[in-house]
Amino acid sequence: MRFYERWFGFVREPEPREDGVWILHDASGFSLAIGQIDEPVVLPPFFHFGRGADTADDVRGFRDRVDADGLEIVDRWDEPDYVSVKFRDPDGYVIEVGWDAQRPDAVPSDTS
Numbered sequence: 001m002r003f004y005e006r007w008f009g010f011v012r013e014p015e016p017r018e019d020g021v022w023i024l025h026d027a028s029g030f031s032l033a034i035g036q037i038d039e040p041v042v043l044p045p046f047f048h049f050g051r052g053a054d055t056a057d058d059v060r061g062f063r064d065r066v067d068a069d070g071l072e073i074v075d076r077w078d079e080p081d082y083v084s085v086k087f088r089d090p091d092g093y094v095i096e097v098g099w100d101a102q103r104p105d106a107v108p109s110d111t112s
Contacts, residue, residue, distance in 0.1 A: 001022055001024060001034055003089055003090050004024055004032060004034075004089075005024070008026060008051065009026055009027060010024035010025060010026050010032060011024065011025055011026075012024045013025075016035075019035070020035055020036065021033050021034065021035035022034045022035065043093075047094070048086060048093070048094035048095060048096050049093075049094075049095060049096070050086075050095060050096030050097060050098060051095075051096075051097050051098075052097075052098060052099065052100070052103065053083075053097055053098065053099045054099070054107050055099060055107045056078075056083040056099045058099065059083040059084060059085060059097055059098060059099045060078070060083060062085065062097050063076060063085035063097075066085060066087050071087045071088065071089075072087060072088045073085060073086070073087045074086045074087060074088060074094055075096075077098075080101070081100070081101035081102065082098065082099070082100050082101065082102075083098065083099045084096055084097070084098035084099070085097055085098070
């Protein structure tokens, strides 16, 4: 949970739910439910979740912090219209942070 609090600004609820699941919320209203399971999780290779960044440079700065922290980067893109980094959280889930010029709310890249 500390990973998501540190890297994405999530705030956990004060106590876990009755089933032991912790709920975390971010400022945009996105929620995560995190709990323990005994069986292994098997996900398809394409599975990941992501968060958009305001600018291409925001992604580049985030990517540099991920790299400096020693997290495993599994993919990166740095094109004029798309900048992205995919990396693994401590449990092995892939997370993408990206900027896409095609998004209606995208801030134009100052380096394109």
